[in-house]
Amino acid sequence: MSFGRQFVALLAMSLSGFAQRIGSVLTIVIGVTCAVAVLVSMLSMGTGARREALGNARDDRVVFTSLGAQGIGSSIPRDEADTVLNLPGIKKGSDGKPLVVFTAVMLIEAHRRVTDRRVFFPLVGLTGAFTTEFDPKFHLTEGRMFHPGLFELIASNPCVRQYTGFELGARRSIHAT
Known part of the structure; x- marks a missing residue:
């Protein structure tokens, strides 16, 4: 069979x-x-x-973090971070300066627009090198680019829609530890 x-x-x-x-x-x-x-x-x-x-990873970008850090838990001293500016292969902007952006992350308190509930979310501080030359997808829909040293922030459109105190011209207190 x-x-x-x-x-x-x-x-x-x-x-x-x-x-x-x-x-x-x-x-x-x-x-x-x-x-x-x-x-x-x-x-x-x-x-x-x-x-x-x-989703935001690109071949022409590098992120440095401290040893063993995950997510936003990295801490690199400023003098060590400045060594990145002189590394070979760092792209230069139209002004001849390296296109390097340093960030600092802290939690910020906000209130939801609809429920007025208090929430905390990460606020990312960037150095002035963050421009459309650094990220071509970046564009301002209102206001102007921030000036270093004036304690200004740029809020995304979803942030303005969801939370109070992030409208154009709004003043808010940010307490860092």
């Missing part, structure tokens, strides 16, 4: 008993379907998280 005939005979025998075992068969089918659905959703969550993490 050939393999094909054996397979068909075995399949026919297996399927003939479905009527007596309908509960067991449905339990297995539903269980396998649920397991596959969970695995597919976990794969899609992993893919989405990777895409989010690498």
